[in-house]
Amino acid sequence: MSEAVIKKVLTDHFASSPLAIGNAAGLIRLAFHDCHVEGCDASVLLDGPDAEKTAELIDTAKAALEAVCPGVVSCADIIAYAARDSVVAANGSSFNVVGGRKDGRISIASHAQFQQPTPDMSGTGKTDPSxxxxxxxxxxxxxxxxTFNDTVIYTLDQVTPPVFDSGYxxxxxxxxxxxxSDQSLYDDKRTQPLVNQLSNDPVFQKKFGxxxxxxxRVGVKTNANGEIRKNCRQVN
Structure with missing residues (x-):
């Protein structure tokens, strides 16, 4: 039942506007960043000066779940299910998600920080000759x-931008x-065979799932190591 509740929240949102499907990529990205900081424990949602601010859909799903089965489904599990449902909403293939994660109690911003690359070739002002x-x-x-315009958006997939497939x-x-860093995956002879393999959509969909x-399963909190938050933005 919990998965159906989450799916309905997302389905309603994606149907609300032609542009809403763009949030599917954000939810998949949210799952990635959550799991690679403190483990898959929804620590990325905890409020703070640099907290993730694009997870309102997770809050909506949490509220819907608390209304029917309070204290049962963790925010970490909601993120995982929402990522899967977002893939499907963008015409990707479904995959099984195992639940049972607990929510973490800490969020350390420094663990998610990295050096941003310069917009030109190593800061020289020249275009990458490759x-x-x-x-x-x-x-x-x-x-x-x-000029600088931070509202410009350029998709990394120039083949089928709105569809979750192997177009990248x-x-x-x-x-x-x-x-x-992306183009090097193809230009490097060591990884080029993998790019060629993953350009086949059925292969990509299976491997992505x-x-x-x-x-x-990375850094999952269970039992006393975590909790099921009542509010995804703060610990109990």
């Missing part, structure tokens, strides 16, 4: 050096990786 000329011109037209890998095969199941 980027095809036409693609570089396209990026420069969108983000000119003389096809973009790399066409030398249209937006970040050098397996990766999400494995990630969902």
């Amino acid at each position: 980027i095809p000329t036409s693609f570089a011109a396209q990026l420069e037209a969108l983000c000119p050096k003389t 890998y096809k973009s790399l095969q066409q030398h249209q990786g937006v970040f050098t 397996g990766a999400m199941r494995a990630m969902g």
Whole structure:
């Protein structure tokens, strides 16, 4: 029943506006960042100066669950189920999610910090010579050096942006990786076979589901190591 409640919250949201499906990617990203900081324990949701502010849908799902089965489903499990349902909503393949996680009691911002890359080639002001000329011109037209606009959005998948599929890998095969770290996956002969393999959509969907199941077991809190929060933004 809990999974059905979460799915309904997301389905209603995605149907509310043509642009709402864009939040599917945010929910998948939320699961990734949660699991890779303190483990899959919803610590990413705890309020603080730099708390995750894009998880209102998790709050809505939590409220709906508390209305029908209070104190049963953790915020950590809601994140996991929501990520899976977001993949499906974006036309990706479903995968099994095992529940039973407890919510963590701490959130350490420094564990999630990293050095942002410079927007040009190592800060030299020059365009990365490995980027095809036409693609570089396209990026420069969108983000000119003389002006700064933080509202500009450029999708990393130039093949099928709104669909959860293997289009990202096809973009790399066409030398249209937006970040050098992405394009290097194809340009490096050691990892190029993996990009070619994952450009096949059925293969990608199967492997992604397996990766999400494995990630969902990282740093899981159980029993006295965690709790089931009443409010996802604060400990009990």
